[in-house]
Amino acid sequence: MIVADLSPRELGHWLKGPGLGLRTGPFVARINTDIAAVVEGVRSLYADHEVADPCAFADWNVAMVRPWDARRWYRPQALFLFDGWSPFKPLPMSQALPGLEWGLNWAVASHAHQYLMLHAAAVARGGRAAIMPGASGSGKSTLCAALVQRGWRLLSDELAMIEPASGRLVGLSRPVSLKNQSIEVIRRFAPQAFLTEPARDTAKGDVSLMKPPVASVRQARETVPPAWVVAPRFQAGAALDLEPRSPAEMLIDLGFNAFNYSILGEVGFRVLADLVGRCPCYRMTYGSLDAALEAFEELESQAERPTQGAAPEARQKPAPALAVGGQP
Amino acid sequence: MTARWHICGPLQWRNWGEDWAVYCDASGDTMRLNELAAAALQHLQNQPSDVAALCAASAAALGVRDDGAHRLAIGGFLQRLAEIGLVECRPA
Numbered sequence: 001m002i003v004a005d006l007s008p009r010e011l012g013h014w015l016k017g018p019g020l021g022l023r024t025g026p027f028v029a030r031i032n033t034d035i036a037a038v039v040e041g042v043r044s045l046y047a048d049h050e051v052a053d054p055c056a057f058a059d060w061n062v063a064m065v066r067p068w069d070a071r072r073w074y075r076p077q078a079l080f081l082f083d084g085w086s087p088f089k090p091l092p093m094s095q096a097l098p099g100l101e102w103g104l105n106w107a108v109a110s111h112a113h114q115y116l117m118l119h120a121a122a123v124a125r126g127g128r129a130a131i132m133p134g135a136s137g138s139g140k141s142t143l144c145a146a147l148v149q150r151g152w153r154l155l156s157d158e159l160a161m162i163e164p165a166s167g168r169l170v171g172l173s174r175p176v177s178l179k180n181q182s183i184e185v186i187r188r189f190a191p192q193a194f195l196t197e198p199a200r201d202t203a204k205g206d207v208s209l210m211k212p213p214v215a216s217v218r219q220a221r222e223t224v225p226p227a228w229v230v231a232p233r234f235q236a237g238a239a240l241d242l243e244p245r246s247p248a249e250m251l252i253d254l255g256f257n258a259f260n261y262s263i264l265g266e267v268g269f270r271v272l273a274d275l276v277g278r279c280p281c282y283r284m285t286y287g288s289l290d291a292a293l294e295a296f297e298e299l300e301s302q303a304e305r306p307t308q309g310a311a312p313e314a315r316q317k318p319a320p321a322l323a324v325g326g327q328p
Numbered sequence: 329m330t331a332r333w334h335i336c337g338p339l340q341w342r343n344w345g346e347d348w349a350v351y352c353d354a355s356g357d358t359m360r361l362n363e364l365a366a367a368a369l370q371h372l373q374n375q376p377s378d379v380a381a382l383c384a385a386s387a388a389a390l391g392v393r394d395d396g397a398h399r400l401a402i403g404g405f406l407q408r409l410a411e412i413g414l415v416e417c418r419p420a
Contacts, residue, residue: 246344246347247342247344247347247349248343248344248347248360249347249360251342251349251358251360252349252358252359252360261358262356265353266340266351266353269340269349269358270340273342273349277342277344
């Protein structure tokens with residue numbers, strides 16, 4: 001059963017009562033909420049996601065609720081709860097839906113240490129995945145949304161999860177979080193995409209959530225091997241520049257960028273070293289989505305040629321005598 | 329009495345051409361090294377050494393001259409590794 005199979009009344013019953021078990025990739029989140037905008041957000045953004053058996057184990061029990069204090073009526077707020085405990089301060093009610101998404105990201109990043117988790121978007125096509133690491137504001141979610149709207153499979157816009165044993169990527173297929181100018185960019189680029197009304201003035205600016213394509217949701221439990229690491233950087237007006245980077249240089253960057261590299265220790269090093277040794281690594285500066293998408297098409301067609309997998313010669317700066325990476 | 333440099337814990341290595349990465353189990357640090365630094369650290373991993381022996385061994389491994397510039401590079405490298413707790417100098 002998927003969320004769209006539930007009537008609005010049934011969906012409201014589960015969310016307001018015993019909790020809705022929502023499967024996103026390998027995880028089940030049991031969600032409670034008494035906030036109408038969150039109920040509507042779950043209905044629209046997660047329509048194609050599987051509803052878990054009510055008795056099934058849930059990886060996390062989360063809730064977005066109205067606190068029982070004066071703010072229930074005066075400038076209402078929404079509070080994220082994880083197993084009944086709140087890791088964050090309450091948010092203005094208008095930010096309840098993105099707040100649930102941030103809370104779910106936090107739940108994964110703080111607990112799923114069976115995976116190496118990178119702060120990166122990840123998409124796949126033809127059985128090969130691209131990992132796109134980047135800080136907030138680098139343009140990774142915008143590029144991820146654009147690729148997904150052109151037929152790439154969404155694994156995640158925020159959390160690239162790698163199984164240590166296989167080196168394969170595990171998808172989450174949750175909504176893509178778009179911020180500020182990216183919202184209008186994607187509205188123009190893909191008018192068919194479903195985006196929520198922006199939540200204004202959040203800590204990250206204006207935030208809108210893009211519904212993941214149904215095909216991505218249906219494939220969410222299929223792992224896929226990484227084929228490229230592309231660190232995007234949006235720069236208005238810039239010509240496309242796809243600059244090869246050395247494996248060790250990218251390894252250091254990914255170590256800094258990972259949520260749990262230091263927790264995994266030697267396993268994390270092995271996973272990253274295998275990743276950068278196997279996949280060509282690039283820094284991509286882009287000023288237009290069309291040019292960036294063309295570059296991805298080119299990478300994909302290169303991978304299909306007989307010289308498949310051969311890493312390009314890096315326009316490589318010599319290695320420094322010593323560069324220290326990873327988290328302490 | 330000569331002081332010898334030792335590594336402080338097991339190391340995991342990877343290399344791609346002249347580009348090296350090493351992970352220290354004891355500190356949890358990951359480092360990117362060039363050939364010179366990698367040769368010096370690998371030598372210490374196999375055999376604690378004084379600076380002179382280390383310079384000679386790393387120069388021989390890379391086929392470069394063990395001159396003042398080489399010794400200066402190795403000295404700076406050791407200092408940096410000691411600061412992050414990857415190597416230490418002990419009396420022989």
